[in-house]
Amino acid sequence: GAVVSQHPSWVICKSGTSVKIECRSLDFQATTMFWYRQFPKQSLMLMATSNEGSKATYEQGVEKDKFLINHASLTLSTLTVTSAHPEDSSFYICSARGPLLGSYEQYFGPGTRLTVT
């Protein structure tokens, strides 16, 4: 149980276009999801916390107008990279808060590799 999926697994887009990444909890309801990005040979950096039915909370330095997050249901959160630039190329990973009440465990998706040309 506690499986999280991401789609697509990889995407290539042209500079200036927008790209949407989906994060789904397959077998549990997730009121909270998290979005991370990881540059090559670096660790994961939290971008934002996504709560179902409310606005996302962004970490300092993350542009909320560039990285649009929508958590419209208890099983789906989306990250849209708007007007993408080559420096947005990265590995984006989502996670979802576990199903047990009071549990702070996060379950991670397999990641999405974004390349902006």
Add this chain to the structure above:
Amino acid sequence: KQEVTQIPAALSVPEGENLVLNCSFTDSAIYNLQWFRQDPGKGLTSLLLIQSSQREQTSGRLNASLDKSSGRSTLYIAASQPGDSATYLCAVGDDYKLSFGAGTTVTVRA
């Protein structure tokens, strides 16, 4: 702000040797600590989760200890195998967030 440090950054051992990976954190007010494995270009695989009230967790050849007072955790991997080659990440959960270390990249030589 929680700072998580992992030492060493890289480790190369012959097959069969035991692995010891270290993780330290600055704020002891944590809810849990997780160890993950990440293969190149892949997502995270959760290895062990230690709740703040626990001192260790074991799963097969893996054992992780937690000392909150000193801000340290250690991951032991017994009798290493080439398939254990990967990057191992330590993540500390405090409040609603996970703070990650930079990882230890392990190479097990056959």
